Amino acid sequence: MLAMRDVKKAYGSRQALSGFDLDVHEGETVVIMGPSGCGKSTALRCIIRLTEPDSGSILWRGRSVLGMSSDELRSYRRRTGFVFQRSNLVSRLSVLENAMLPGVMAGVSIDEAKRLAYGALEKVGIERLAAAYPPNLSGGEMQRAAIARAIAQEPELLLWDEPTASLDPILVVDVLKLIESLARSLGSTMIIVTHEVQFALRVADKVVLVSDGAVVDEGKPEDVLLTPGSDLARQYSESLSYFAGHREEKEVGL
Ligand SMILES: Nc1ncnc2c1ncn2[C@@H]1O[C@H](COP(=O)(O)OP(=O)(O)O)[C@@H](O)[C@H]1O
Ligand SMILES: [Mg+2]
Numbered sequence: 387m388l389a390m391r392d393v394k395k396a397y398g399s400r401q402a403l404s405g406f407d408l409d410v411h412e413g414e415t416v417v418i419m420g421p422s423g424c425g426k427s428t429a430l431r432c433i434i435r436l437t438e439p440d441s442g443s444i445l446w447r448g449r450s451v452l453g454m455s456s457d458e459l460r461s462y463r464r465r466t467g468f469v470f471q472r473s474n475l476v477s478r479l480s481v482l483e484n485a486m487l488p489g490v491m492a493g494v495s496i497d498e499a500k501r502l503a504y505g506a507l508e509k510v511g512i513e514r515l516a517a518a519y520p521p522n523l524s525g526g527e528m529q530r531a532a533i534a535r536a537i538a539q540e541p542e543l544l545l546w547d548e549p550t551a552s553l554d555p556i557l558v559v560d561v562l563k564l565i566e567s568l569a570r571s572l573g574s575t576m577i578i579v580t581h582e583v584q585f586a587l588r589v590a591d592k593v594v595l596v597s598d599g600a601v602v603d604e605g606k607p608e609d610v611l612l613t614p615g616s617d618l619a620r621q622y623s624e625s626l627s628y629f630a631g632h633r634e635e636k637e638v639g640l
Contacts, residue, residue, distance in 0.1 A: 387412045387575055388433065388543065395428055395444030395599075398563055402428040403439065404599035408577075410543075410592075415569045415576045417586040419622065420596030426579045429596070430545045433577070436458060445614070463637040464492045465590050467541035467574075473532030475520040477605065492539065499538075506534040509571075510564060512570040523595045526557040533564065537572065544568075546578040558582070565589070583622050585609060 390408040394401070402425045418426050421616075431437035433444060435451060444451040446462060454462060456512040477485045485506050489499030507513040510530040520528060529549065536544060549565065550558040561608050562582060566589045569576055580586065586593050586607050593601040593610045595618045614620040 387414075387447060388577075389443075389445040390429070390433070391443045391445075392443065393429070393439045395425075395430055395432060395437060395439045401599050403432070403442075406432075406442070406596075406599060407592060407601055410412070410575055410577060412590045413573060413575055415578065415589055416576060416592045416594060417590035418579045418594045419581065419583075419586065420618065424596045425599040426596055427547050428599075430468075430547050430577065430579060433543075433545060434463055434468065436468075460492075464539060465541055466543040466545060467539065467542070469529075469533055469535035469536045469546045469549045471551045473520075473528045475531055475535070476526060477520050479519075480516065481512065481518050481520070481523070481534075482529045484520070484531055485538045488534060488539045494539075502540070503534070503538045506538040507531075509537065509568070510534045525553055526560060529553060529557070529561055530564070533561075533568075536566065537574075540572075541574055542607060544572070544574045544576045546576065546580070548579050548581070550580065550582065583611060583626055593623070 387411035388410040390406055393403050393406040395403040406425065406429050408429070420426055428437055432439045439452065451462065479631050482503055486499040489502055504513065504516065507516055510533050512527060512530045512534065515523065515527060520531065523531065546565065553561060562585050565578065569589055590607045592604060593607045594601055595610065595616065597618050602611055603619050610619050611622050611626065613624045
């Protein structure tokens with residue numbers, strides 16, 4: 387469905403992507419992991435051309451994303467949804483109106499946009515907040531509203547950039563559960579950037595590890611994370627065993 391080949395992007399002398407390859411198949415949930423600054427956000431942004439790559443190719447259903455006209459790009463973006471680390475809701479619009487935005491911008495009728503937006507609020511469990519305004523929402527509610535906005539147009543591809551990074555631990559689990567249930571119920575293809583190793587093991591069809599702007603390891607989550615074949619995978623794997631071993635060490639008095 388999506389194929390990135392040798393995508394490069396530099397900011398001045400900083401090579402954010404140094405030859406990035408990614409294959410995502412229809413209906414798949416792909417989790418991208420890697421240290422801060424390794425190029426994960428840049429890769430996601432290149433997929434919908436919020437950032438223009440310097441070179442390489444990106445194919446969407448066999449068509450070149452980098453070669454799309456502005457009309458084609460608009461229609462392609464309409465079929466994708468994006469959830470950022472910090473939700474960027476419009477403060478002076480209600481939660482429902484925020485969720486209607488993608489539809490309205492796509493030229494859907496107001497009634498239809500409203501229907502889709504309300505359906506999305508129901509899917510994320512905040513329909514009671516339809517008339518509320520973002521400044522009055524908690525962090526978790528805000529992130530749900532942002533998710534509703536991203537899914538309202540029933541996108542074929544959903545991109546998530548560290549959707550739980552700015553939430554407290556209880557909300558993290560709440561939002562991860564929501565993402566998991568959406569992954570199972572929506573049928574959208576998903577690319578999720580997250581540091582949540584346990585979540586990757588539970589939900590991902592494929593894990594992709596990124597270091598210094600390129601993919602260093604990829605495969606089934608249990609293969610990549612539990613039997614690590616790269617230094618980066620080994621670090622993630624060690625973080626898992628650290629938490630698994632903690633209680634045991636405490637009990638023997640360490
Ligand atoms: N708009 C930008 N201008 C300059 N440098 C940037 C910009 N966006 C990202 N970078 C740099 O590119 C590298 C990769 O960034 P990013 O894709 O945000 O990494 P990640 O999401 O993995 O933390 C980092 O060194 C970052 O500082
Ligand atoms: Mg990032």
